[in-house]
Amino acid sequence: MLNKKLLNPKSIVVVGASNNIKTPGGRVLKNLLDHNFKGKLFAVNPKETEVQGLKCYQNITDIPNVDVAIIAIAAKFTLETVKVLTQQKNTKGFIIFSAGFSEKDAEGAKLEQQIVDEINLVNGTLLGPNNIGLINQNYAGVFTTPIPKLDKNGVDFISGSGATAVFIMEAAMTTGLTFSSVYSVGNSAQIGVEEVLEHFDETFDKTSSSKIKLLYIESIENPQKLLKHATSLIKKGCKIAAIKAGSSSAGSRAASSHTGALANSDVAVDALFKKAGIVRCYGRNELITVASIFTLPQLKGKNIAIITHAGGPAVMLTDALSKNGLSVPEIKGKESEELLSKLYLGSSVSNPIDFLATGTAEQLETIIDYCENKFDKIDAMAVIFGSPGLFEVYDVYDVIHKKMKTCKKPIFPILPSVINVKNEIDYFISKGNINFPDEVLFGNALAKTMLDKKVTSIEKLNLTTNNQLIRNIIDISENGYLQPQQVRELLIAAEIPLVNEIVCNTKTECISAIDLLQFPVVMKVVGPIHKSDVGGIILNISSKDALVISFDTIMKIGGATSVLLQPMKKGTELFIGAKKEGDFGHLVLCGLGGIYIEVLKDIQTALTPISKNEAIEMIQNLKSYKIIQGIRNQEGINENEFAEIITKISNLVTIAPEIVELDLNPLFGNSKEIFAVDARIRIEKN
Template sequence: MLNEKLTNPKSIAIIGASNNLQTPGGRVLKNLIDQKYKGELFAVNPKEIIVQGVKCFQNIDNLPKVDLAIIAIAAKYTLDTVKILAQQKNTKGFIIFSAGFSEKDEEGKKLEQAIVDEINSVGGTLLGPNNIGLINQNFAGVFTTPIPKLNSKGVDFISGSGATAVFIIEAAMATGLTFSSVYSVGNSAQIGVEEVLEHLDETFEEATSSKVKLLYIESVENPQKLLKHANSLIQKGCKIAAIKAGSSSAGSRAASSHTGALANSDVAVDALFKKAGIVRCYGRNELITVASIFMHPELVGKNIVIITHAGGPAVMLTDTLSKNGLNVPEIKGKKSEELLSKLYLGSSVSNPIDFLATGNAEQLETIIDYCEHKFEEIDAMVVIFGSPGLFEVFDVYDVLHKKIRTCKKPIFPILPSVVNVKKEIDFFIEKGNITFPDEVLFGNALGKIVNTSKPKRITKIKSTFNSDKIRTIIKSVTNGYLQPQIVKELLLAADIPIVNEAICTSKKECKKVANELEYPVVMKIVGPVHKSDVGGIILNISSEEKLIASFDTIMKIEGATSVLIQPMKKGIELFIGAKKEDKFGHLVLCGLGGIYIEVLKDTQAALAPVSKNEALEMIQNLKSYKIIQGFRNQQGVNENKFAEIIEKVSDLLAIAPEIIELDLNPLLGNSKEIIAVDARIRIEK
């Protein structure tokens, strides 16, 4: 929990305050004064007596007790300053603008840690260093401009980058999006994005708190904390959108399995956001557009009507909505004909409803009323209205203003004429509205929101699991890839169906095993990790003569130590994998198996633990799902059994966290059974 003296201080001291507004210490004081901070303000500057009309202390030792210190001095002076404030001035809130700490070098990192230790010793909270500060309903403690319009129902925004925060604020202000708070965490020496989100969760109040949270994250330091509090906030009725910058494939560089090659830190971020219910964005404008949609009533249903006086934008929006799985249904029948009769000749009401460049405010109001009350199949309206610059459109935007507040169906205003009708748009925003300047950006953002999964409830492993047996096996082995027999024992202990098999080192053993399993059989190399790459898999061995020849062929391959014999099974090839990904824990993946995984790379990933319902969702989100369902008279796969095995793999990972890579590839599936026919497990204790 953040100390209240950081978020709601009764007194603030600016260390390094200045009359020069082009310095951080000068600008932050100006912002505090301009935004009418109600508490006591103190300035500290050895060369001044009064700074911007505020009493100034030349020496910090003479400063009275103060709740919050905003520090804008050189890094080398900050530790001594923090010590005096923490130990003598009862200061518990600290915002450090200064740079030159962990982002610079090892010495800076040590200095930063010493400051954190000092603040921790008095139970204080540090925001920064190397940040732009904090804005909330109580004060504007930032050295940047502009200060956005503050509104308790606006968005809470947490940013890992100060400059990005400024750019997002600037762009948001142009659309009418307001803010409840802005936190810039800088180096996150003591608190980062996750801790601020935790604070917003733990202090959330249904009636008064903002229900929209925006995040700009450069590094996910505590994935489980982010998941817990994002999930909690969304369950409370909040909506969260986030940018995670810095997609990386570094985690797959040393991959020695299919799972390792497919799973990396960015896949883990996707899985984390999906589990939490966070809408992932990739740019500032997308983030702002998603947030602006969040500020409107929630869309219930997928049928959208487009109301426009310009054909081109309506066509582009129709295409965009359709590509994102939303519907722009045709409107026809008696009521549509009735509406058409009230519009100018040449208008169209089939959807998009195009009431021409000459359309007016009265006609717009009539169209909206029909969509609200008479076209029952419609779930939401998008109104595209700009101007060629021939006349003012204040009356049109007045209609929009009124209808947005009185209609039960959401109305999204796309106002593209940001030059021709700038005055009208500013007027519309001033009245508390939010606009969208671009129809394609809007359509993609709406689609992203609609297609983002609801948050997943955290599941627990089944108590019936054979955990003792699994732990005994794990304790008995060393690091690296496990031997096939050990893999088999682990999978059987986890109740994962696996094909009968045996390892043979001689032709005599091969004959005995093949007769027991019954022909046809499959022979696989034991030794090299990627069997197919070295020609180490021979299928459909139907005779003893072919069995012996196959044994000779495989044992000549470099690295071969023995052969694995299995009965020849048929079915659709499937894949389940898992990989331990840094701080995120285990990622579980599924998809089509065999060579398809390399060619199609069509997989779905989830962060463990994975419930059966979550596993079913993964399966159904595969692009190749139709093949799993059964296609063109070909038998499909039992989805429930597939999901159960995914869940069992997830449970296995919970009991044996030493597993860092797991590949079941392929599993062979049909409508009755799914059996793993090849498996690899790598552990690291």
């Protein structure tokens, strides 16, 4: 929990205050003065007696007790300053702008930790160091500009980067997006993005708290805390959008299994955001656009009317919406003909509704009224209106403003002429409105917000006799890939359906095994990890002679220790995998199996624990889902059984967190049953 004095101080000291407003200490003092901090302000600078009209103290020991200290001095002086403030001045809130700590070197990290230790002793809160500060309804404790318009209904914004926070605020202000608070966490020495989100969760008030949270994250230090509090806030009615920087595959480490190669930390971020209900964004403007959509009434359906006086942007918006699963349905019938008669010759109402560059504000109002009251299939309107610069469009924007306030269907204003009608757009925004200057960015963002963001209710694990059996197998196993018999025992304990198999060390054992398995059989090498890569799989063995020849062939493969025999089965090849991804926990993946997992990379991923509903959603979101359903007279897969196995794998890795990689590849499936025919499991203890 953040200390209350940091959030609503009665007094603030700026250590390193200056008359030069081009320095951090000078600018933050000016921001505090200009934005009406109502408490007492103190300044400390050994070289000044007055700073920006305030009495200036030469020594920190001379100031009265103070709630918050904003420190803008060299790193080497900060520890002693903090000690005086914590031990003598009853200070509980600290914002440290100074750089030169953990981001610099080991010595800086040590100094940073000493500062945190001092603040922890008095149950204080530190933002930073190496940050730009804090803005909320009570004060503007930042050394940057601009200070955005503050509104209790605006967005709460937490950023791991001070510069990025500034750039996002600048861009947001031009679109009309307002802020309730801005937290820059810098080095996150004590308080990071997760802790600020935790604070928002634990202090949330449905009547007064902002219901929109934006995050810019460079490193997720505590994924489970982020998941917990994001989930909680969304359940309380909040909407969250986030950028997680550093998503390139170049940072992924090499892995020995299919699952390891497909699952990496960025996949884990996607899975975490999806589980929580966070909308993931990949750039500043996308984040702002999603947040702006959040401020408007929620879209209830997928049918959008595009109202425009310019054909090109309407076409591009139509493409963006259609490609993302939204619809721009044709409008026809008596009402559409009636509307067309009220517009200039050459207009079109089929959707997009194009009322030409010469269209008037009165015509726009009529079109909106028809979409609102007479076109039942329409769920929302996107109004595109700019100007070639020949005339003012205040009257058009007045109509959009009025209709946004009175219509039940959402209206999204796309006003692209940010130069020609800058004054009119500023006027429109000054009335509390949002502008979407780019139609394609808007269309893509709208689709993201339309995805189902309901938080999944996780089914608790049922502790059974099998749980202890699983633990026993893990406890007696050594690190590394488990032997085939261990893998089989573990999967049986987890109730995963398996094809019958026998491990054979000699030709004689192979011949004896046929009495149980019956021809035809498949023979696989035991030893090498990727069997198909080394020619270690021989299919459709139908005679004893072929069995013997196959044994000799397989055993010549480098690393071969024995062979594994299975009855030859047919069905659609499926894949389920699991991987432990650091503090995120386990990822479970599913898709089509065999070589398709590598070629198509059509997978869905979720963080454990996984409910049955989540598993079904994973399956249905696969691009290859039509194959699973059955297509062109091909038999489909038992979808319910597939989902059951996914949840059982989720349970298995939850019971046995030592499992770091697990592959069921392939499983063979049909409409009646699914069974694993090849599996490998790697464990790491401690």
